[in-house]
Amino acid sequence: MNDQESSTSASQTEGELEGVMDGKGERDEKQRDCPAPSLSNVSSSLQAIIRIKQKYHALKKRRQEMTLGLGGAGNFTGVPARTSPKYFTFDRLPPSSSVPQRKKKRRRKPVLYPNTRRYRNQPKQEHSLAKHCLFLLCVIVFLQVYNAIENLDDHVLRYDLEGLEKTLRREVFGQQGAVEGLLSQLKDYLSTYVHNKPLVVSVHGPSGVGKSHLGRLLAAHFRSVVGETLVLQYYVLHHCPQEADALRCAHNLSTLISEMVEQAEEEEKIPLFIFDEAEHMHGELLDALWHVVVYKQSNEYLNAIYLFLSNLGHEHITKHMLYNSSSTSTTMTASGRHSNLVKELTPILRNILEKLHPLWTEVDILPLGLLEKGHVMECFLDEMTREGFYPDHTNIERLAGEIEYYPAVGGYEYCQTGCKQVVAKVNLL
Template sequence: MGDQDLSDSGSEEQQEEQEEQQPVKENGVYNFSQLSASVQAVVRIRQKYQALKKRRLEIASSQAQSTFSPQRSTSPKIFTFDGPVASPTLLEKEKRKKKKRKTRRVLYPSGRVRKGGPKQERSWAKSCLFFLSIILFLQVYNAIENLDDHVLKYDMEGLEKVLTREVFGQHEARENLLSQLRDYLLTYVHSKPLVLSLHGPTGVGKSHLGRLLAQHFRYMVGERLVLQYYVRHHCPSEEQVHACVQSLSALVSEMVTQAEDEEKIPIFVFDEVEHMPRPLMDKLHELIHASHTNEYLNAIYVLISNLGQDDITKFVLHNSSSTAAESRTRVSRELVPLLQHSMVRHHPVWRDAEILPLMLLEKSHVMQCFMDEMSREGFYPDQAHIERLAGEISYYFTGGKEFSRTGCKQVVAKVNLL
């Protein structure tokens, strides 16, 4: 009975499902109680698609976690009764770090007012210091501009070009001379006059250099502030020494007074100082070291002589094989102190003088003298002719070099014979 009842109930359920699936006709129109088979198929496909999509997302998230998580060790796990500990993800770690970085908000107790820091009062000392710094800067800048303007009065660049073009073979002496003049002419007020002493053998260009200096400063400061004193010409005999002393004193006094009024520096060039009488040398020393008035302190004295020429000749011949740098160093360390000592023994006027030795001229320098003189006289400077004329002069032969015994002294006479 039981089996029959079950079969009957099953058959009834099947009939009910078939009836539910079949459309019912009401008023001549079919009415579907459930979804059609095609719609059900679409729903099933959509559910499968969502299930596959969810599964793919789970697989991708598991792969991402596996890339950041360390590799599993192959060592056997130790059994513990503790449950699995969940490792924090990267996002949680970053959130924790951000929370730590955040500064805590300062809370003030209720009923109290927040007190501000101490008020900074305005410091007048800082303002005064800043103002004084500006004034000092303007004064220094103005002083520098005035120094440049004072040097421009004498055109030292033009003098350098003239000496480079006219004086041969005396590079070191020329540079020292220009350096001394530039430093002294930077300002008008000085504590002592500048004394430059040119020494060298015959024909090396001492007198020519003195003439170029006098000519340049005559053009720059005027004829009345430049004195070119030749001892044999201005004081030829010993009977006139007393008169020469008085005239020199009056002339120098007049020139320094005029230079003081015009705010310029006079220059005195004394040539052939080795022939100057002792009383005249004493008067010159007195004028150079005169300190009773300020106008005597602002002056330039150039002393030209052949005193010490033997020491210069021996030094050049002994160091002929040395390089230019070594020769320059030995000149400042050995030759200049030797000349200073011998000059002071001759007269104390050289005690505070700047010694500028002029060296012997080589054959190439003599050839330059011939070329310059022939160009001045209107002759064509033929190289073969110049070499022939330069070969007629006597030389010192040492260290593979030829040094002229008389320098360029005979150049003018030989060119005049052409």
């Protein structure tokens, strides 16, 4: 029954379509034969075309519904399978058709913020964790540097260099520039406990300018801060006067230095070795000290201070001060005059000392200048105060006038013997 109904309905629709098309053809022929149509004829033809179109769409829709109903009910045997026309395919276009196709750009909607700041949703800034790590690293580095500086200050405070500076400025006369240079070297060396070489300083100057007095003050100060056993005052003419005993003295000195540096390493302190009258040291003693300073590279030997006191090169110091005093300005400070003295005399003294022994190539040279008459009067005042005499200025001038001086040069009057005779003259009072 279904097949018969479908065939009959299909035949009916085809007949209706043919009738409609025939009627339309006849009207077209009539219109060709007839003259130009009027407005009423045009409107009636349009209405007829619209009715035909509506009827055609209704028939087409009914036919699609019938075909869908038949497809849902299932395919019967003997009914040919219906194939849809291939109006749309996924085949690629032939190479001849090169029509460019523009891609449609997706329009982005703009982000609109409200006008009022209260309800405005501003974009949030992302915070990186790396900033926190960087800040923490900076804090750690700052604490490490601050701790290192504090440790350096603690190490310097152990040796009380401020007290030493006050003592040297009060007790040493006429050598303020040399005192400042020596204190600067000691401060730089004692600011840390780890060194790559020992501090070796050689003090040179004429007789009576305060070399031995400077050594005694340094020895007394270091005994008070590091202990009696870590300070050695070695007087060559007293400890080893005979040249025949030089080999034995050298061996004993090397043993004593080794014991002292080992003890200082255990106590984490820096020992002091003072060698007075170094111009009388024998070759064996110089060899032993050179071996200790240069070849002993262990940590305990590197943390040590060696101070040599001698009058080697005193002739050059005297000549330089007498010949150049006229060109020296009277307004120049003591440190300025001493810096000029060091700058001009260091190459001359080093050339002389290197010819004597290789040990002097490892030292820092510190020359001491001649004393003026005013400095000698200060020596008399200090000695008389120590001995309990009344410091009469007239008596001090009389005693200072009894000492021999070089001819006045450039407004300076230098003493030939310095403060060497001060103690003897005060004892005669």
